[in-house]
Amino acid sequence: MAELGLNEHHQNEVINYMRFARSRRGLRLKTVDSCFQDLKESRLVEETFTVDEVSEVLSGLQAVVYSEVESELINTAHTNVLLLRQLFSQAEKWYLKLQTDISELENRELLEQVAEFEKAEFTSSNKKPILDTLKPKLAPLNEGGTELLNKDFIKAQDLNDLENTVAALKSEFQKTLNDKTENQKSLEENLATAKHDLLRVQEQLSMAEKELDKKFQQTAAYRNMKEILTRKNDQIKDLRRRLAKYEPED
Template identity: 80%
Template sequence: MRFAHSKRGLRLKTVDSCFQDLKESRLVEETFTVDEVSEVLSRLQAVVYSEVESELINTAHTNVLLLRQLFSQAETRLYLKLQTDISELDNRELLEQVAEFEKAEFTSSNKKPIVETMKPKLAPLNEGGSTELLNKEISRLQEENEKLKSRLKTIEMQATHALDEKSRLERALQDLQLDQGNQKDFIKAQDLNDLENTVAALKSEFQKTLNDKTENQKSLAENLATAKHDLLRVQEQLSMAEKELEKKFQQTAAYRNMKEILTKKNDQIKDLRRRLAKYEPED
């Protein structure tokens, strides 16, 4: 109420300053027309309306924040469930009591407590008062603590069992790694012997293949030389056969007759050319 009273006082001073500014700025003449008075009042109305509206909005929002704080603290700290009755806000009797309380508070005279007469005291959700509520909360916490202790013991036993199982598995793994190491050494030695035998067999096969290739090359060279000699001999025989055939052809009667005919034809052609030369000019 002190906070609301101070805010209300500031707003009233603002309204008073609006009227005072109007008096000092506009009411400097002796006479005013109706239009001028109407304009002055309209401007004053707009300013006062804005100030009052701002005050009402701010008061409503402030009340909302105040109620939110009180409700939140009551629900989280005291486990109270608060409810509001909007109809009580229009109760004239209670409003008058609040006005009397405010008047007594700020005039420092005739202070009259009205808390008991305004509304009944709020009670916790659980019946029996705050002490019983606290005892129930303590019991609930103790029961939860016992459950947590039991769960912790179970988890510790499980952890111990898991550690033992882990140690056993590690030993088994080490033994298995040793066995695998010995087996790997044996396998490596056996693989090395197999590899050496394979390499020796490959070397022997390669040498054999190389020897066979060398012999094949020699045989091919000899066969090639023989083929060349046979080719030369066949060519010589063909040349001798052609000469012999030509010689025999020249000794035949057909060859001699053809040769005589060709000789006569050549003589006739020469004679014709001599005759034509007499009638044709020289080029």
């Protein structure tokens, strides 16, 4: 049997999607066939047609078929986006970042490999009822998404442990951040208090110095010392006047 290089679970998911795509493709081809059949039954009732009549008939058929094909191509593109959205959403739940390579979508060798895989899977002997095969769905995110995991990937318990570890680290980090904020706030408050205390002490020292100087000036020793200094200053001034008489003039 042809393989796509995927594990059994993912290969079965691919097969389910291919059945869905084949079903859609079959319905759309039947619609195109009906367009031609309606044309035959409604317009091709005469034996001969002019060139203009044939051109008109073909133009009408072209418009109908074009609309059908365009509608299916748009629907297929949107369906693929929804499929990718499911896969990416489940990957994001497990902190995974998937990547796509658009250039691989035009790889002829890979396309032929997919064609061989489809041919091998959907031969008449292997063909399964479409309704039965379309029942399995990707596990919804609100149910845990554990169907994504198997023995070739990561064990669910390991992921639970990882999630618990991440939650614990996040809680510890938040606690540390809160403690740091509280410590910083406490330090700022203590610093502000210390500054206020320093200013208060400096003001008290200044006041004490002024008070001490005032009290010292009122003592007898201070008055005596001031009188002695005054007399000495007067004596020095008198001596300078006397000496000035004996200094030569310029």
